[in-house]
Amino acid sequence: MTHTKNIKRNTGIGAGIPSLLAVLLITPITAFGQVTAPLGGGDGRPAATATIAPGSASGSEVAISDDYRLDTGDVISVEVLRHGDVSRTLKLPADAQVRLPRLTAPIPARGKTCPELAKEVTERLVREGKLRLNPNQVSVSVTEMRIRRVYVRGTAGRNGDFDLRNGWRVSELVTVAGGIQNPERVTAQLSNPKRAGSEKIDISAALTQPTSAANVTLQEGDTLSLDLPRNKRLFVKGEGPRGMHELDERFGLRQGLTQLGFSINNASGDLRNSKLYRHTVPGDPNSPVTPTTVDLFALMSDDKSSDIALEDLDTLEISPSQRFVYIFGETGGPRKWYMPEDKKVYLADIMAMSATGSTKLNDIRVMRPKADNNGLTTASYKFGDYLKDGNTKNNPEVLPKDMIVMNYVTRSDETIGKVWQVWGLYGIAASLFPSIRLR
Numbered sequence: 001m002t003h004t005k006n007i008k009r010n011t012g013i014g015a016g017i018p019s020l021l022a023v024l025l026i027t028p029i030t031a032f033g034q035v036t037a038p039l040g041g042g043d044g045r046p047a048a049t050a051t052i053a054p055g056s057a058s059g060s061e062v063a064i065s066d067d068y069r070l071d072t073g074d075v076i077s078v079e080v081l082r083h084g085d086v087s088r089t090l091k092l093p094a095d096a097q098v099r100l101p102r103l104t105a106p107i108p109a110r111g112k113t114c115p116e117l118a119k120e121v122t123e124r125l126v127r128e129g130k131l132r133l134n135p136n137q138v139s140v141s142v143t144e145m146r147i148r149r150v151y152v153r154g155t156a157g158r159n160g161d162f163d164l165r166n167g168w169r170v171s172e173l174v175t176v177a178g179g180i181q182n183p184e185r186v187t188a189q190l191s192n193p194k195r196a197g198s199e200k201i202d203i204s205a206a207l208t209q210p211t212s213a214a215n216v217t218l219q220e221g222d223t224l225s226l227d228l229p230r231n232k233r234l235f236v237k238g239e240g241p242r243g244m245h246e247l248d249e250r251f252g253l254r255q256g257l258t259q260l261g262f263s264i265n266n267a268s269g270d271l272r273n274s275k276l277y278r279h280t281v282p283g284d285p286n287s288p289v290t291p292t293t294v295d296l297f298a299l300m301s302d303d304k305s306s307d308i309a310l311e312d313l314d315t316l317e318i319s320p321s322q323r324f325v326y327i328f329g330e331t332g333g334p335r336k337w338y339m340p341e342d343k344k345v346y347l348a349d350i351m352a353m354s355a356t357g358s359t360k361l362n363d364i365r366v367m368r369p370k371a372d373n374n375g376l377t378t379a380s381y382k383f384g385d386y387l388k389d390g391n392t393k394n395n396p397e398v399l400p401k402d403m404i405v406m407n408y409v410t411r412s413d414e415t416i417g418k419v420w421q422v423w424g425l426y427g428i429a430a431s432l433f434p435s436i437r438l439r
Contacts, residue, residue: 073146102129156226239269252307268338269318282311329406
């Protein structure tokens with residue numbers, strides 16, 4: 001009491017210095033206890049530095065942005081000046097609740113900024129802990145950020161989850177994910193429950209023009225979907241490359257068949273009357289089908305003509321060709337041979353494919369159905385003479401449905417051999433049955 005009275009009596013300048021020192025000691029030191037800006041979720045705003053209050057466990061500085069929301073995994077420092085028993089550094093557990101001495105219940109931290117949490121801690125300590133606190137006496141800061149996930153999925157890049165760094169945009173995420181090929185063909189979609197809705201991204205512009213609006217700044221929980229165009233599925237049945245094939249979505253029928261290695265050269269199918277079956281709902285195998293006649297010979301032989309657009313799950317049917325000939329007799333080739341669509345066929349083509357060493361070359365018959373299909377006309381050709389003099393009259397053009405007959409050649413040595421064979425059989429019989437001997 002005496003000391004208090006002495007202070008009141010001393011009104012000089014020297015007497016006021018102890019009072020001023022006392023006030024400075026009592027007033028909360030806010031220079032080290034304030035969170036100037038909470039940790040952010042990557043919205044592109046300038047990051048601020050959170051200075052940790054004196055006496056904190058880490059004393060580190062973390063670059064944060066204004067709207068950073070706390071959640072499980074964040075390490076925070078709660079500082080209550082002049083109440084060190086309450087201050088502590090802790091990692092937010094699975095329920096993201098803060099448990100402090102003098103409080104009867106934990107404080108939920110999930111979704112709050114550092115200033116919001118500091119305000120609630122202050123109110124609870126005053127109400128439940130019976131502490132007398134000034135507005136700026138409690139501070140909350142982040143000493144270690146949690147792993148903030150962003151995701152990449154789709155068919156155009158390496159899928160996975162990645163730790164979001166401050167200031168990351170779409171281009172940084174794509175780079176970390178390994179990059180993508182042909183970005184101009186990639187469809188990109190950015191989605192997040194925290195966003196108003198899915199956002200379509202021009203990924204090519206985002207990668208080539210980093211300052212463009214397409215290079216969106218990322219938020220925690222963003223999912224970037226990168227998808228290449230789905231290849232069109234083409235079914236081929238009948239002649240040609242049978243089966244299901246996946247084609248570049250930009251290809252038409254001519255380009256697709258070229259990719260499959262199909263050629264009209266020596267093709268055996270009925271190219272001029274092929275059928276293209278298309279579903280009324282492209283890509284839906286249960287929708288009705290509409291057939292269209294396609295002249296594959298004209299399509300494949302004229303690169304300047306318009307290609308035929310394809311839809312997903314189209315079916316191309318190349319029926320067996322009606323351009324064939326029958327080959328009978330002494331032949332070493334097929335008995336039924338399909339003629340190519342792209343060129344004329346002559347007897348020489350048949351002979352080169354079918355003749356053997358026993359074929360009678362100067363006795364080749366070509367039998368051809370009459371125009372009214374009532375009977376056949378027959379013509380004989382000496383192909384052996386054609387090989388000697390080149391006279392084309394013995395090398396006629398062969399038409400579809402012709403029948404070529406190749407006779408077997410009979411040689412003199414073969415006749416003599418048969419005579420001796422018969423004489424030998426007679427000798428054996430005469431030895432067994434003497435009564436049949438010639439006298």
